[in-house]
Amino acid sequence: MSDQPRILTGAEILCECLLREQVDVVFGYPGGAILPTYDALCHYPDLHHVLTRHEQGATHMADGYARATGRVGVAIATSGPGATNMITGLATAMLDSSPVVAITGQVGTALIGTDAFQETDVTGISLPITKHNYLVGHVEELAHVVKEAFHIARTGRPGPVLIDVPKDVQVARCEFVYPEEPIRLPGYHPPESAPQEQIDAALELIAASERPVILAGQGVLMAGAHQELREFAERAHVPIALTLLGKSCMPEDHPLVLGMMGMHGGAHVNKAIQEADLLLAFGMRFDDRVTGKLDTYARKAKKIHVDIDASEINKNVRVDVGIVGDLGTVLRQLLPRLERTPTPQWIDRIREWSDDGRRREFVRPAGEDPDMPGFDPEKLIAGQVIFDLCRHTDGEAVTVTDVGQHQMWEAQYYHHRRPRTLITSGGLGTMGFGLPAAIGAKMAAPDEEVWAVVGDGGFQMTMMELATAVQERVNVKIAIINNGFLGMVRQWQEFFYDERYYATPMINPDFCKIAEAYGIPTRRVTRRDEIADTLAWASAIDEGPVLVEFVVAKEDIVYPMVPAGAALDEMIRRPTRDDLERRKSEKERGAPKPAPAPNA
């Protein structure tokens, strides 16, 4: 290295800084205000740029990339419409605490505030949906801002950070001095360990508990605390309920793992939570989808809540012991003195409820369960497709879902075994997330088999990203669960709006022909006995995307379900054969359809 000062443009500094953050891929879309940066990117071959087909796709890809690995995902867009197209992706990343850095071009500093062509106040717009954001005023600030942005995105409770870079800042030159010293922010101190008295208080409650349940959320994955969690649960004999985003933090075939909690969680899981005398909430945030009606939630339980974000403690649910800290560290603080007399009768009780639930709710492979009510054996059931996908991939694939019924079936029927193998938009519930996030995930983890499991509705929101997958030869397997409906909305209409299926039936394109138009190998599955072969065929394709359309029953419902605003154990269960017979005869007599009776 010479001692000559390196005079670089802002755009070059940006690229240099990305390299220092170990960025290898950026997802983006060019335009006027970001062009200087694109012009610099072409001189940095180590920063592979993926041209998406929409800026929303770029943010979801960066998000999927981040969730698959825990590394920061990077998305780039131009000013104005490019930046506003990122908003949904940023909000998605924000609500699910995903480390994403978004870089947007901005009109030149002198033009800011004049309503110049493609000017938009993106720092203003994105303020409530980013962890932090920056409008860079001078090229001299840039290196520092980028370093700070990555630091903020990945530390503490991760989240998206946006950097808005005016065009003149990209063009201006200054000496490039990389800020080597660690970031020190006056008002930003992610907590680490917990005070001893909180640990003591928690240990005391744990030792005294007879019916404890662990609620494991995404924080377990983000803290990389799955080993500690497992050790904790095994040593203290505490069963584990998972949130949607917590799924995959423990192997789901582990005897202590109960399954998913919440609106479409297992009835036995919700019941266990309602009956528990101690809840250990680890890295989860008591979202309304997992608590049901708050004032009926787990009334018999004392609560211990461990979260890295202090503002989550006592936000929705008042807790007895709130511990702010890194989950892995806190668990390591708890483990040495962890003591509890096992209460096998508690586990047995939950197991009884669980067996009942499995009998009632869960679709089993045809033939194994001739009594499964309500379905024509000729029809393809989405639950079976997911069940088979899980079996075919040994629960080892990375699955990325879209939003809707198929997402819940994924959660119910795909039993993950390794951390970070389920990627799904939980907090925002963003339709259109699945395909682009799967592309990002596959690029982050090229050795994994990545399946995008998407609905026919959500797929059509971002299906233009098929072109991205083709151009980049991303080997992502796409399973469209086509029920011809906006299924989840249809389900609500069936239950709560008297079966008025308004604005939910869809006339869809021929998805296989769409795939063909992109040159993507494709197959359609309409019968159960075709599933296994088709999955094997899709798995064997080792370059570029592959698309399988599963034409499934329209009328299927995700059971069980806690209606919005009901108590967690007031679930709508799958009707039994008797229920169906009764309903049929009532219908014939012209009786009005009864509201679905919630029953425990």
Next chain:
Amino acid sequence: MAKHTLCALVENRPGVLMRVVNLFRRRNFNIDSLTVGRTHRDDYSRITMVMEGSREQAELVEKNLYKLVNVIEVEYMSGLPTVERDLALIKVQVDAAARRDITQLCDIFRARIVDVSADSMIVETTGEEAKIESFCELLRPFGIVEMVRTGIVAMGRGDHNLRDHGYQPQVALAGARKSVL
């Protein structure tokens, strides 16, 4: 519902006030008054806010303020010995008789007459909220034309200080605007 006073030190960077204000909107907190102004250092400002709600809500506000990267320190003042001051300018309609009465009231309340015209006068009063409110009540019968209040500013007594933890701005740029707005 109870009122709670919180104070915060924030970095003097463009847009910081917007972040604070946005928080209240976004989290649906009920803010009574918010004042922001310079301090003895030109690289940070101090915000005093008064909110209505439960103690738990005040706690949530405090925690959410801490989440803002540009917030250096937050203090819940309501539990501490503090000096709290609000300043009001009140323009009252007057005739000769009223002018005399108001002047007397001002003496009692240690308010100051800062402007006099033919048919109105402006009085300035500083103090705790309750004092200002009772002063207003007495002025009301004369006819209040306009009134403006600064909102409460608060400071802990004795050694109850808002610590800045040795704050130094990270990127000191000669040309950068030092303002929270």
